[in-house]
Amino acid sequence: MKMVNRALLFIYTLVLMIASFLILILPLDLNILPIEEVVGFIRFLRGNYILSILAGLLLILTFLHLILQLRPTDRVKEGSYLVLRNDYGEVFIYENTIIGLTNRVAENFIGIHNIKVKVSFVEGRVKLSLRGEADHEINIPETSMELQKKLKDHIENTTGAQVSHIKVEIVNTISNNRNR
Template sequence: MAKILDRLMLFIYSLSIGVICIVAILLLSGAIPYDLTSAQEQALFLGGIIAASILLLLSLRFFYLSIRRERATTNSIDQRTEYGDIQISVETIENLCLKAASRVRGVRDLKSRIKVSQAGLDIAIRAVVDGEESIPGLTTEVQKQVHDFVEETTGIPVSGVSVYIANVVQAPSFKSRVE
């Protein structure tokens, strides 16, 4: 709704500025008769013509932006098979990465980011670990799980999985109470 309102306001603004600029150019250029008496007024009117021309060009650009249709771009990875085309959204692959990484014990608060390259998918995983396991062992396990799961599930080659450990959280310790 806000986008439609913004486009409507941009349309009205560009149309009104365009009309004002055309009238100003016609007045200042002499197409509509007007008496100029001094050289200073002529210089002022020349500056006015230039300013009105620039505003007219901006108005035309804004008018074009307000009426053009936006192309809906969905970030997806397209594959062609013998049966037809397949499109997998980047969001889907990010969710698959999170699912695979969450299977590793000791990893929490996962976030993923996907970059598509010629070599395949570059996957970046951000995680918080509990500190009970070896961090190099955890990251290697996360890399292996994500790499294998995404390649197996989507059929898209994964060129690399990088893991960023953002923090270590301590597991809550419970004191047993003996009576």
């Protein structure tokens, strides 16, 4: 939580504590706060616009704080991950790591372009789903199998995680002038 939000929360909590305390003791008639002084304070508030402005600012800050707490966080979504255990501890392999490795192989691959990657982890293994466009003159099954093999080898050698399944979907064919 940011420092400004903490300060606002502190001020708001302090005001609520004081108000709650006053509401708690007024009905008990303990003479800690005589009713005449409370009425006098309320009469003092009547023409005091500075206190009204301060109360309005506190109300606006409260709404801002509430909105800041309810909106989605600015942090990058970490996503799911795979935990690999070894003799020294644990290694976490995040979804974005696998996507980056896949994109690296796909950038240098000839025949399939504009590849979109989805990653899931099933039973401690990596499962990939790729969607892309193929050059119209290639053999799609052979080229897809070559891409699958390169991806499997690269991910397993780089991360140590086992790749269980790589699904390749060719959604379109493109001509040579659009190649990378």
